[in-house]
Amino acid sequence: MTEREDVSGKRISLARGAAVTVLLLLLQLARLPRWVTPLLVTLGLVSSLAETVGITLVLLFFYLAMGQIELAMSTSGLFGHALEYAASWFASPTATAAVIFLLIVIRAFLAFLHTLISARVGEEINEFARNAVHGRYLSASYRFFQQHDEAQLMEVLGTETWLISGAYASFTKIVVSICSIVLFASFLLGLSVTIAVTAALASLGVSFGIRRLARPVQVLGRDVKQIHQRLGEHMLMTLQAMRTIRAFGQERAHQQRFECASAKVHRASLSLAKIAALVPPLTETGYLLVLCLIVALAHFLGIGFATTLTAVALLYRLQPHIRELEGNLLYLAQIEPQLKSIYLMLSSKDTDPPALGHLRIGSLVYGISFEEVSFRYRADAAAALDRVSFRIPAGKTTALIGASGSGKTTIVNLLLRLYSVDEGTILVDGSPLDDVRRTNWLDLLSVAGQDIDLIEGTVFDNVRMANERASQAQIIEALTLAGISEFIESLPEKYDTWVGQQGQRFSGGQRQRIGLARAVLRNPQFLILDEALSALDRDLEESVRRAIEVKFSDRTILRITHRLETVVDAHHVICIEAGRVSAEGSPSDLLRNPESPLCKALMDRHSIVEPVAGRMLR
Numbered sequence: 184m185t186e187r188e189d190v191s192g193k194r195i196s197l198a199r200g201a202a203v204t205v206l207l208l209l210l211q212l213a214r215l216p217r218w219v220t221p222l223l224v225t226l227g228l229v230s231s232l233a234e235t236v237g238i239t240l241v242l243l244f245f246y247l248a249m250g251q252i253e254l255a256m257s258t259s260g261l262f263g264h265a266l267e268y269a270a271s272w273f274a275s276p277t278a279t280a281a282v283i284f285l286l287i288v289i290r291a292f293l294a295f296l297h298t299l300i301s302a303r304v305g306e307e308i309n310e311f312a313r314n315a316v317h318g319r320y321l322s323a324s325y326r327f328f329q330q331h332d333e334a335q336l337m338e339v340l341g342t343e344t345w346l347i348s349g350a351y352a353s354f355t356k357i358v359v360s361i362c363s364i365v366l367f368a369s370f371l372l373g374l375s376v377t378i379a380v381t382a383a384l385a386s387l388g389v390s391f392g393i394r395r396l397a398r399p400v401q402v403l404g405r406d407v408k409q410i411h412q413r414l415g416e417h418m419l420m421t422l423q424a425m426r427t428i429r430a431f432g433q434e435r436a437h438q439q440r441f442e443c444a445s446a447k448v449h450r451a452s453l454s455l456a457k458i459a460a461l462v463p464p465l466t467e468t469g470y471l472l473v474l475c476l477i478v479a480l481a482h483f484l485g486i487g488f489a490t491t492l493t494a495v496a497l498l499y500r501l502q503p504h505i506r507e508l509e510g511n512l513l514y515l516a517q518i519e520p521q522l523k524s525i526y527l528m529l530s531s532k533d534t535d536p537p538a539l540g541h542l543r544i545g546s547l548v549y550g551i552s553f554e555e556v557s558f559r560y561r562a563d564a565a566a567a568l569d570r571v572s573f574r575i576p577a578g579k580t581t582a583l584i585g586a587s588g589s590g591k592t593t594i595v596n597l598l599l600r601l602y603s604v605d606e607g608t609i610l611v612d613g614s615p616l617d618d619v620r621r622t623n624w625l626d627l628l629s630v631a632g633q634d635i636d637l638i639e640g641t642v643f644d645n646v647r648m649a650n651e652r653a654s655q656a657q658i659i660e661a662l663t664l665a666g667i668s669e670f671i672e673s674l675p676e677k678y679d680t681w682v683g684q685q686g687q688r689f690s691g692g693q694r695q696r697i698g699l700a701r702a703v704l705r706n707p708q709f710l711i712l713d714e715a716l717s718a719l720d721r722d723l724e725e726s727v728r729r730a731i732e733v734k735f736s737d738r739t740i741l742r743i744t745h746r747l748e749t750v751v752d753a754h755h756v757i758c759i760e761a762g763r764v765s766a767e768g769s770p771s772d773l774l775r776n777p778e779s780p781l782c783k784a785l786m787d788r789h790s791i792v793e794p795v796a797g798r799m800l801r
């Protein structure tokens with residue numbers, strides 16, 4: 184059995200445990216008004232009381248209608264006294280029938296009220312859970328987010344949070360059923376202790392048998408959750424990797440894999456449905472046997488007809504409550520894994536919570552420096568950055584170059600505060616980056632390039648993301664600077680053109696330029712261009728780069744690039760190799776040193792080395 188700790192230090196059993204406990208913990212998180220559950224239980228109880236009184240009156244009605252009121256008085260125990268008392272009030276069958284009718288109406292109204300309140304509360308909890316899980320995804324550390332796969336995150340947010348209302352409705356029904364059973368049992372006890380004890384023991388036996396039968400439900404519920412998740416992964420893949428699937432002609436194979444996952448869902452859900460379907464008929468048959476046993480016992484012990492009839496009537500009406508109790512217990516056992524995963528998603532500890540910071544900074548004056556910074560994505564992985572130290576001077580353009588996998592994007596990730604450093608410090612104008620107010624810092628910078636995708640929406644929506652208050656003219660100006668406005672103007676819907684999932688309706692270079700316009704619109708103090716123009720042809724890249732450098736001539740720019748020839752006009756260059764800084768300085772300094780990585784790399788490219796080196800060494 185695995186256990187995990189939540190934020191309050193409570194240990195949640197992941198393999199076994201009561202769904203009710205998890206549900207109550209979720210209700211605590213949702214801060215449900217304290218009076219709601221007692222009100223629902225009271226409504227259910229009053230409705231059960233109305234039902235039992237109704238049964239008493241129905242019996243009285245029959246005795247009155249048959250002119251056999253003396254027979255009614257012969258009913259044993261407290262129940263007999265109750266009938267006698269009722270008979271003194273209702274002398275005629277018509278008056279009794281009217282009160283029975285009234286009781287039925289009251290019961291129906293109470294049931295309606297119960298359903299209404301329960302649905303309202305259930306929807307409130309669902310809404311809370313949806314919002315809280317979504318908020319958790321956005322506020323938890325990026326590392327926490329990356330520990331879960333996308334299908335799991337989708338399943339919890341998109342499917343599981345909807346189950347809480349059902350779970351809550353089941354929970355209140357269970358409480359009401361238990362109270363009703365206790366009420367009926369007390370009436371039965373008031374009728375005959377022998378019958379009540381026999382019925383209780385026999386009922387427990389039936390219940391035990393049904394519980395044993397339903398035991399695999401919990402395991403099956405867990406399997407269903409996992410199988411659903413696998414199916415979700417296939418769905419996500421179909422939608423996200425449509426181009427790749429088609430490019431490699433994998434439609435058939437992918438469809439077969441999907442059908443296989445889908446068949447597993449079918450089989451698991453059917454197994455659950457079969458067990459669930461068995462519960463009502465088995466409960467019914469079991470309680471029929473209990474009734475037969477009571478009648479046989481009454482006959483054997485010589486218990487009177489009226490008492491036996493009343494006992495049978497009470498037990499018969501008790502049966503739906505027991506059936507409902509069993510059905511709801513089964514449902515809760517079935518969805519227990521889902522409830523646990525919502526609770527854990529909301530309450531498990533985030534080991535790397537994002538630092539919010541408290542310092543305010545208005546602009547970058549001196550620049551940013553990395554001091555002996557080390558970072559690894561996972562404790563057991565190799566260091567992505569190993570004691571790196573370098574500086575990014577304010578108001579200058581810094582080029583960051585290095586081979587693929589050397590750690591360039593990791594540096595951007597740390598600057599964006601997606602992760603915190605493991606060792607060392609990042610200083611912003613001399614203050615630790617984590618101390619700077621996060622929102623304030625993100626307002627100062629903007630990023631374009633790798634992994635900063637376009638979103639579902641129009642061209643305008645995508646660019647406006649950087650500054651919600653920007654005017655249309657400002658957005659068009661940013662798109663013009665990124666060299667894409669002319670093309671967008673030529674589209675039928677112009678700036679309202681739908682970008683489509685991951686910007687698939689545009690070419691790679693067009694997507695990059697829309698992303699660049701978004702970064703430009705923010706008018707940042709610190710602009711990070713992470714391979715932001717790599718998909719453009721050389722001439723277009725050159726012209727867009729020049730336009731940016733003119734517009735942001737006094738700002739801090741960090742340019743990450745594989746095109747070595749583009750570093751010549753940077754003020755400062757950082758070379759990174761396998762997570763370590765191998766050289767740092769001005770391009771001319773680095774080129775004067777024939778051992779510098781930049782120089783070596785440029786020397787390898789004979790076609791560009793002479794003009795580039797010539798321009799730099801002048």
Ligand SMILES: Nc1ncnc2c1ncn2[C@@H]1O[C@H](COP(=O)(O)OP(=O)(O)OP(=O)(O)O)[C@@H](O)[C@H]1O
Pocket residue numbers: 329560561564567585586587588589590591592593594633
């Ligand atoms: N999310 C991640 N989880 C685990 N390891 C990662 C993750 N992202 C990057 N890495 C690893 O960290 C190292 C540095 O990766 P990084 O993305 O910073 O390289 P890069 O220089 O930007 O490469 P490229 O130029 O190809 O984009 C690589 O070994 C990479 O495999």
